[in-house]
Amino acid sequence: MIRVRDTPRRGSSTFINRFSQYACVLVAGCILLTAPRSLVAQTTSDGTFADLSASADSAREAGDVARAVQLYEKAVQLNPQWALGWWYLGTLQYGNDAYGAATDALTHYLALTPKAAPALALRGQCELELGQYAESLRDLEQSIALGAANEARNAGILYFGIARDLTKLGRFEESIAQYTVLIRHGVRSNEVVNGLGLAGLHMATLPRDIQAGQQELVAATGQAAATVLSGDFSGGRQQFEQVFQRFPAMAWLHYFYGYLLFETHPREAIAQFQEELRIAPANAIVHAMLAWGLGMQGDYAAALPDAQKSVEENPTLGLAQLVLGRDQLETGDVKGSLAHLETALGIEPQNLEVHLALAKAWSELGRKNDARRERLQCLALAEKRAAPDANM
Amino acid sequence: MRTCNALLVLLLGCSSVLAQANAARPAGSCGDCHQRVVSTQPMTQMGRAMQLPGDNPSLAAHPKLTLHRDPYIYTVETQDGQTAYSVSDGKRTLSIPIRWSMGAEAQTWLLEYNGRFYESMVSYYPKIQALDLTIGDDRLLPTTLEEAIGRPLVSEGVTTCFGCHSTHAVADDQLTLQTLTAGVTCEHCHTGASAHAQAILAGDTSVTPPSLGEMSSESISDFCGRCHRTFELVVRAGWRGPSNVRFQPYRLALSKCFDGADPRISCIACHDPHQKVVRDTVFYDSKCLACHSRAASHAPPHAKVCPVAASSCTSCHMPKTSLPGGGGHFVFTDHDIRVTRPNEPYPF
Secondary structure (H helix, E strand, O other), rough: OOOOOOOOOOOOOHHHHHHHHHHHHHHHHHHHHHOHHHHHHHHHHHHHHHHHHHHHHHHHHOOHHHHHHHHHHHHHHHOOOHHHHHHHHHHHHHOOOOHHHHHHHHHHHHHHHHHHHHHHHHHHHHHHHOOOOHHHHHHHHHHHOOOOOOHHHHHHHHHHHHHHHEEEEEEHHHEEEEEEHHHHOOOOOHHHHHHHHHOOOOOOOOOHHHHHHEEEEEEEEEEEEHHHHOOHHHHHHHHHHHHHHOOOOOOOHHHHHHHHHHOOOOOHHHHHHHHHHHOOOOOOOHHHHHHHHHHHHHHHHHHHHHHHHHHHHHHHHHHHHHHHHHHHHHHHOOHHHHHHHHHHHHHOOOOOHHHHHHHHHOOOOHOOOHHHHHHEEEEEEHHHHOOOOOOO | OOOOOOHHHHHOOOOEEEEEEEEOOOOOOOOOOHHHHHHHHHOOOOOOOEEOOOHHHHHHHHEEEEEEEEEEEEEEEEOOOEEEEEOOOOEEEEEEOEEEEEEEEEEEEEEOOEEEEEOOOOEEOOOEEEEEEEOOOOOOOOOOOOHEEEEEOOOOHHHHHHHHHEEOOOEEEEEOOHHHEEEEEEHOOOOHHHHHHHHHHHHOOOOOOOOHOOHHHHHHHHHHHHHHOOHHHHHHHOOOOHHHHHHHHHHHHHOOOOOOOOOOHHHHHHOOOOOOOOOHHHHHHHHHHHOOOOOOOOOOOOOOOOOOOOHHHHHHHEEEOOOOHHHOEEEEOOOOOOOOOOOOOOOO
8 A cells, every 4th residue: 555645635635545455355356366477577587676566565655755755766777667656755755745756657657557547647637737738638638538537525526626636727618528527526725616716707826826915716616616617606796796786897697697607697697797897898708708708698690799899909819710600600791601610620729619600600601411421420429428327 | 407497397398378369369350350369369379388377278178286295285276267385394384376377287386475476396297197396306305394385586587487377477577467468378379469450450561560570580480489498598598408308499400400590300391380299200201301301402411311210210319308307298209300329328
């Protein structure tokens, strides 16, 4: 059994401990099942390596982390194919807050056992600590795909990691989606609530790094949002009203509330987007969402000016291109819509809404094979999208 | 699946329409000019998508229906045209008047209790002439008598139900039950029909509802799909598997032959919404052969001619599909038109 930390820290150690126990069994099993015979022979016939690895294990079991790290480092230098050594080295370095060294060790381990979900999850946590958010996101998502989130508590930690990565990467709406999963499964710690507030306010900051002057705003916004997401719309409305009163000129607040209402209360959402634009008139995302909302209400003609403004303000915004393309499609300019939809596809090739709109455009133009291709793509994307909270 | 789906099933899935449809149902003054369609439309399944107390032949013919679903007993009892839906746990009984019956023959009830709307836990199925669990509710395991009433509906679900099963019941996403007309009537589809009728009476022929006949096949699918569910709606909701056979516009869009710009393949190419649904497979042959025939003029390239048969095309290419679980009382025609193979899994 590995003791990664002596004291709980930032909510991760319980997960890591459990995770390490599981991983030990998994790794040992993998090695016995998959290690080439020559490797087994080498590790048993090489006295130096055998001594080192045994000493490293003893030091680790005795809780002498510093010595264990030294010995594991020497052992894996002697035998870089020793997967278990890399794993222990990675977990011990993680426990030392040596995230760079941990990442390096886990990378070696993953080179030997590429589908080890626990190692991917742990490396993703390390990369998050190192500020390598894109890499962290990739690893955490892959670990989930390989089953690292099959246990609810692990799932919570992993989704929280992904949410923070997405916030730091400026993918705020995707981050909100991850927080939504967490909140709806009863995870409502201060860190999660603050993280939700940050994502909603489009602040690319980690919850632990919130500046003192923003604590109140972020926490109140997060709380109000969590109340809405947990289904208490009346309570959420009251809380948001209080936040609006305290921070009347704050950008993104009305947008965030509208975004949360969009699915269930689309007309209220539209009103919030309009209010946001009164506070911050030049916002391509809000113009696009307003246009999208009007379109979903069937009022594509009314949506068109906002869609056009959105593209003018930020032509590289996939959402803006999508919304303008969709509005043109629905108001009869099918050919004109294709240019924007194709641009949106280039920016966001995995966006379901882009493929839905393209399917319709091709169909309207009588290009049934293209329409069918897009529809099949839609089904594939929808199936992928259905998975996220299956284990929560 | 989302709320109101079971009600939608009933909207779509009745095997036949009773001949004694409410011929007296007011249709405004549309019938003054459009007598042919106004005389038949109220008897269609859409025309009878909702039934009100006193006008419910199925319940009148079955004055007492019961279902025991341990530990609850459901009773639907009709007397003097008024029906009560009751659920009892043996100690306590909740009784709710049925005001809105969704479906022409098969029926699910929309119930109002303590200010909330519920989709009834049990429904009436004509195939068995009895109650059974409402489709999709077999996984609901109520722990209180209130929960046993049925599936509580959120506001969006309620407006969706009323919006599809009746006319003038929803305005600006709000319920307007005081103006509700049961079933799908003229203005449900022909927006502005009343204004048109009034204008005509005043001698003004310029006010006309949008012409639905000029819509493309793709747009017609979207239009009908507002209630029968579009491809986009089903995909966004992630409704996969045999239960989505109920959603014909979605299924049709998956067909290889579906061409959104070809009027020969659209909802109204095969179905006249003002007439009862035709059940005879031969009736539809001409629709298929409009393309899939050597004699077809303007046949699309690659339109194949069936090597096996020249009639009853739909019997093979649009297989009948039963709903899974408690929905076994329904069989739907799969509108994903395709060459079927023995034992192939249900596609999409």
